[in-house]
Amino acid sequence: MDVKSFAEGISCIVMNRNDSVVTLLRPVSKGEVLSFQIEDRICTLTAKQDVAFGHKLALKRIEIGETILKYGESIGVAAAVIEEGEHVHVHNLIGVRGRGDQSFHEKGELKI
Numbered sequence: 001m002d003v004k005s006f007a008e009g010i011s012c013i014v015m016n017r018n019d020s021v022v023t024l025l026r027p028v029s030k031g032e033v034l035s036f037q038i039e040d041r042i043c044t045l046t047a048k049q050d051v052a053f054g055h056k057l058a059l060k061r062i063e064i065g066e067t068i069l070k071y072g073e074s075i076g077v078a079a080a081v082i083e084e085g086e087h088v089h090v091h092n093l094i095g096v097r098g099r100g101d102q103s104f105h106e107k108g109e110l111k112i
Helices: none
Strands: 021-024 033-038 041-046 056-058 067-070 073-078
Touching: 021 067
Parallel strands: none
Antiparallel strands: 021 056, 033 041, 067 073
């Protein structure tokens, strides 16, 4: 894999090939098309909102209750449907590590 630098326009990274999010290396604007690499593949993603540096965008549609992966590890579950390219943060992600109070309704909705 080639080494890239910020000067080459790299705007986001995927930490692990199993991740469901990209991490932004700079602020991005709604409608901006981002390029990133997963192993040897170059991929693109369109931002659905303006999003700040260090935040995450969904790589794919994420369903309610679905585990969200970063670094190949769970960072929480989706509290709402998150569309590809949408901001993933505390408004639609629930951290569940160490919590015993999380359960799912019969319809698959997350009970908080």
